[in-house]
Amino acid sequence: MRFRKENRKKSGLGSALDITPIVDTVFNLLIFFALSLSFAATSGGINVKLPKAASAEPVKAEQLTINLTEDGKLYVNDKTTTLDGISETLRKNQNKESLVIIRADDSVPHGKVVELMDTVRTQGFTKLAIAVVQSPEKK
Numbered sequence: 001m002r003f004r005k006e007n008r009k010k011s012g013l014g015s016a017l018d019i020t021p022i023v024d025t026v027f028n029l030l031i032f033f034a035l036s037l038s039f040a041a042t043s044g045g046i047n048v049k050l051p052k053a054a055s056a057e058p059v060k061a062e063q064l065t066i067n068l069t070e071d072g073k074l075y076v077n078d079k080t081t082t083l084d085g086i087s088e089t090l091r092k093n094q095n096k097e098s099l100v101i102i103r104a105d106d107s108v109p110h111g112k113v114v115e116l117m118d119t120v121r122t123q124g125f126t127k128l129a130i131a132v133v134q135s136p137e138k139k
Contacts, residue, residue: 052135
């Protein structure tokens with residue numbers, strides 16, 4: 001078989017640079033960072049609709065999280081429990097300076113939240129916070 005030699009013009013720039021792999025890499029990095037940011041923004045797997053407050057602030061400290069769902073279920077650090085179970089968990093915790101955050105659903109009656117707060121306080125915890133979602137500023 002006889003192959004033809006093509007007349008190739010040699011440009012002064014040399015061979016052309018293919019940017020397709022570079023563009024693919026940039027798009028993959030963009031997707032990676034977009035997805036990792038959305039995962040960082042989510043909180044635990046317990047569905048609680050928090051009330052809104054204009055004075056909400058983020059908290060960074062050693063903490064225990066107690067979730068109270070709309071149907072009255074209690075969770076301590078994402079584990080199902082009862083009010084007595086919360087007392088026992090708090091009694092076992094040696095660090096009474098830990099912050100206890102109560103994440104109660106917006107529709108939970110006030111009395112249930114107060115009962116939960118009282119349980120936490122009777123176990124010797126003095127740092128207590130109620131989780132809320134920051135609402136837009138009113139003008």
